[in-house]
Amino acid sequence: MPDLDSTILNRVNEVQGLVVRLEQGVGQVSMQVATVGQQAQETRSELQQLTRDFQKYVLDAQKAVNLQLAQTQIVGVEAQLEHQFGHYKVVRNVATGMLQSFDVGLVSDATVRQTGEQLMMETPRYWLAPVLVAMGAWLADDPERCDRAVRTAYERSASKTSLFMALTLRRQGREEGSLRWLRHYLAALDPSELGREFAMILESVSQGAFGPAGVTLIQQRLDEWRERLLSDESRYTAQVNRWRAEIDQHVAPSASDSYPRLVQVSPQFRELDAALSRAGAHENLIRKYSAMAAEEPTPAERLEDQVDDILDLLVTGYDDEELPLRREHAEHHAVVRHEGDKVAARRSLDTDLLALDKKLDYLTIQSESALAPDKLGVSRATQRMAVSSCHDWFAQAHAAYSRDYRAAIPADVEAVFEGQHTREGVVFQLPRWSGSFNRPMEELERSLASHWDRHVQPFIDKLAYKWGTNLVAPIAVTVVLLVCGVAVHPAIMLIALLVGGGWGLYLWTQAQAAEKRQQDVRNMLHNAKQNSLQQLRGAGAEVVDWSNAFKRADGREPEVRALIADLALAGNAASPYERRVADNGVRTGA
Amino acid sequence: MRSTAGQDRQLFQPDHRQRRKARHAGILEAAHRCDAGLDAASRAQLSGWIRAEYEREFGDVPLGLFSLCHLGPPYIDHRLDLWQSILEHYAPADVVPAPFAQARMLVRSGAYEFVEVYASGELRPVLNDGSVVT
Numbered sequence: 238m239p240d241l242d243s244t245i246l247n248r249v250n251e252v253q254g255l256v257v258r259l260e261q262g263v264g265q266v267s268m269q270v271a272t273v274g275q276q277a278q279e280t281r282s283e284l285q286q287l288t289r290d291f292q293k294y295v296l297d298a299q300k301a302v303n304l305q306l307a308q309t310q311i312v313g314v315e316a317q318l319e320h321q322f323g324h325y326k327v328v329r330n331v332a333t334g335m336l337q338s339f340d341v342g343l344v345s346d347a348t349v350r351q352t353g354e355q356l357m358m359e360t361p362r363y364w365l366a367p368v369l370v371a372m373g374a375w376l377a378d379d380p381e382r383c384d385r386a387v388r389t390a391y392e393r394s395a396s397k398t399s400l401f402m403a404l405t406l407r408r409q410g411r412e413e414g415s416l417r418w419l420r421h422y423l424a425a426l427d428p429s430e431l432g433r434e435f436a437m438i439l440e441s442v443s444q445g446a447f448g449p450a451g452v453t454l455i456q457q458r459l460d461e462w463r464e465r466l467l468s469d470e471s472r473y474t475a476q477v478n479r480w481r482a483e484i485d486q487h488v489a490p491s492a493s494d495s496y497p498r499l500v501q502v503s504p505q506f507r508e509l510d511a512a513l514s515r516a517g518a519h520e521n522l523i524r525k526y527s528a529m530a531a532e533e534p535t536p537a538e539r540l541e542d543q544v545d546d547i548l549d550l551l552v553t554g555y556d557d558e559e560l561p562l563r564r565e566h567a568e569h570h571a572v573v574r575h576e577g578d579k580v581a582a583r584r585s586l587d588t589d590l591l592a593l594d595k596k597l598d599y600l601t602i603q604s605e606s607a608l609a610p611d612k613l614g615v616s617r618a619t620q621r622m623a624v625s626s627c628h629d630w631f632a633q634a635h636a637a638y639s640r641d642y643r644a645a646i647p648a649d650v651e652a653v654f655e656g657q658h659t660r661e662g663v664v665f666q667l668p669r670w671s672g673s674f675n676r677p678m679e680e681l682e683r684s685l686a687s688h689w690d691r692h693v694q695p696f697i698d699k700l701a702y703k704w705g706t707n708l709v710a711p712i713a714v715t716v717v718l719l720v721c722g723v724a725v726h727p728a729i730m731l732i733a734l735l736v737g738g739g740w741g742l743y744l745w746t747q748a749q750a751a752e753k754r755q756q757d758v759r760n761m762l763h764n765a766k767q768n769s770l771q772q773l774r775g776a777g778a779e780v781v782d783w784s785n786a787f788k789r790a791d792g793r794e795p796e797v798r799a800l801i802a803d804l805a806l807a808g809n810a811a812s813p814y815e816r817r818v819a820d821n822g823v824r825t826g827a
Numbered sequence: 828m829r830s831t832a833g834q835d836r837q838l839f840q841p842d843h844r845q846r847r848k849a850r851h852a853g854i855l856e857a858a859h860r861c862d863a864g865l866d867a868a869s870r871a872q873l874s875g876w877i878r879a880e881y882e883r884e885f886g887d888v889p890l891g892l893f894s895l896c897h898l899g900p901p902y903i904d905h906r907l908d909l910w911q912s913i914l915e916h917y918a919p920a921d922v923v924p925a926p927f928a929q930a931r932m933l934v935r936s937g938a939y940e941f942v943e944v945y946a947s948g949e950l951r952p953v954l955n956d957g958s959v960v961t
Contacts, residue, residue: 473843640952646932
């Protein structure tokens, strides 16, 4: 019997040893699984970072290639422009020089005539060359030849020749002839399909180049056109949209760096940030346009200077033939300006290129003179007058812009907390909690804290050591042994007590380990809860900051409205030459 | 048939300039009358008058007007339904029915006297000088 007892005891010890090893094994495996999980997570984020870096590298490389290509092509296009149209430059220089030589009378009739004729041969198809011949003939008092030359120029470019003649005659003090050409010029125009050179007429009005009679004539015609074009709503909408695009370019950059906690916890942050950036446009618009409203253009002393400037613009401006190359040139420049980013370049050109388009309606010319004066080659004074004339569209676009971003502000800003908290193979998933910042902060904190407690407590309770189930086996074995001891041999009772004691000791150490783990997890989740509450408080403070910043930025909207109204008035007074007496400062005769 | 219908539509379509015309002081004043308690008869009379004014002056009648409420707490805003002569005041937690709900953030900005809400969902805020944003 003692043999049997010792065998049972040995077996029980063996089983016990196996159970202990198994427990250790399971513990190790769960640790390893946790480590593997963590490593997989790290690998995934590294891989994502690598993908991002690689994509950025590809994009940067593409941009570098685009940039290099655009730079090379700019040189090519410039060479082509010089090659194909470089000789136009000579004609343009001669035209200006010839007008000035009329003033001082230093060049002989023969030279003027000879130069004109030579350039006429060198630049076929160019409208300005026969104009030079006409000027030579005019100087030599040869009306028949002058007439033929003007006719040729008119055939090549009716509008430019009329305008040139109107300006030149005005410069020479021949008002009647100048007005006749001007009337001729205006009558031939279709306000829905004007050439780019029409901007020169706006320039002439702003500079008062045609004198009071000319200005009245032009103003009447422009008013008629405006009335006629604006009866078509689509044209009105097109101008308002053009101004809306201008306002959109003044949107302030994202301020997400100033609201780090709100970015983390609020799903509505994107809308809030967009509204703040859009409200920031008011400040930028004020900066840009108040400078313009405050400017007082200084009138040049002599009318000839103004007319010469406009003539310069007319003769040096791109000719229609040059446009395709000029457009290509502008495209490559845009790519360089955007550092190889073709998409951004295309986007900026979509609005800018309009200024290079061949045919525009009168309303668009006004808008473009205001928004892209360099492209149309008009002066600051004309730009200001154009802004004034566009004030209605500007005001409408601005009002609609403000309405749109205000309407897009989310009515309810929420904080959302959910997520995974891991420690030594223990994974706690906080179920989603959301609360509106419209509620008081104390209430939100209470709600979030009780949400944490509600879900954390059962989770921690589950980690507690289960004495009940673990005690069943040892108690059963001990009782069986005790019964055997009573029935068979009292020594077995001693063995039963030993087995029971040993097993009990083992279970107790296990329970201690479980309790320690439970305490660790409790601490970890307590910290996570405090962290959440801190984030909530921080985000709440940032909502207040955002609200103040938004009110400040949005509060500047009435200033922009007032500024646009100022510009509308300022534009009328901004052309000091507009109603200038014809003889004032005009030299007499050629 | 189609072309005739198109012409008809064009004939009856209100002129866009007429729609953009500034709202006169009478309408602004009428909109403010909602701040006082109105009985059913006065509401019907007010809505009828505003409707007639819109029809005559601007050729386009909105579904209703939405504006800030000056009755005091708990109300912050209200809507006047011009067709059903309903005047409803809302507290912050109340749900405003569509399409009026979208006007709520606009009036909250404090920049507008009231917002015209159209059946299409279009919102046209009116500024204190009567000018309208289209």
